[in-house]
Amino acid sequence: MIILFNKPFNVVCQFSAHDPGNGKTGHPTLKDFIQIPDVYAAGRLDTDSEGLLILTDDGMLQHRLSDPKRKEFKTYWVQVEGTPSTEDLEPLIRGIDLSDFVAKPAQVRLIPEPESLWLRNPPIRERKAIPTSWLEIKISEGKNRQVRRMTAKIGFPTLRLIRYAIGQYTIDGIQNGQHKVIE
Structure with missing residues (x-):
């Protein structure tokens, strides 16, 4: 499965809660937008960047999409x-x-x-x-x-x-x- 996500500004590219260390809830995470189990981001996008993030449930595909040697x-x-x-x-x-x-x-x-x-x-x-x-x-x-x-x-x-x-x-x-x- 391949999921194309248009990531908003200030969203962390992970599913687990982000704790900035002060006991308060940090930035929104992928789980606030995508409720599909067992998918993972193929690559990253900084919190202050927006746009395309690819997620997949296929480990080989995830590696291929995020591998710097592939020159995508x-x-x-x-x-x-x-x-x-x-x-x-x-x-x-x-x-x-x-x-x-x-x-x-x-x-x-x-x-x-x-x-x-x-x-x-x-x-x-x-x-x-x-x-x-x-x-x-x-x-x-x-x-x-x-x-x-x-x-x-x-x-x-x-x-x-x-x-x-x-x-x-x-x-x-x-x-x-x-x-x-x-x-």
Whole structure:
């Protein structure tokens, strides 16, 4: 079974309760959205990121989907502070040194704000004097906070990060906070 979940902002990618250590209930978890037993996330998505998370009950499939050696392209919609030029994006396209590793070359382009975009709760911080732009970034890696680090390195911090696709799977037709069983 494969489940495509459009993960909202502030949701932890695990089913068990998240205790931040202060005795209070932490962020919502996958169990607050998906009541299908014995499925597990194939990969992760940071709490402050949104979009596609694939879950499955098939351990081999889970490994294949999350294995970095498989080089499955992930497509992100990224709202950044500022308006990068083609020259600004060039280091991402060539591959950028992030100190602890060099990110492989990415496919990057400016896009209009996605039409199917939902409101985020809470909204991003915006500054009146600084415009924002949307990028589509495709990478075959998925290291910790990689896309955020890449945009920050070129001087355009990420304000909102949405994973749109993993390989052939997308969030098309799946409302934020909803899921679809496809197999």
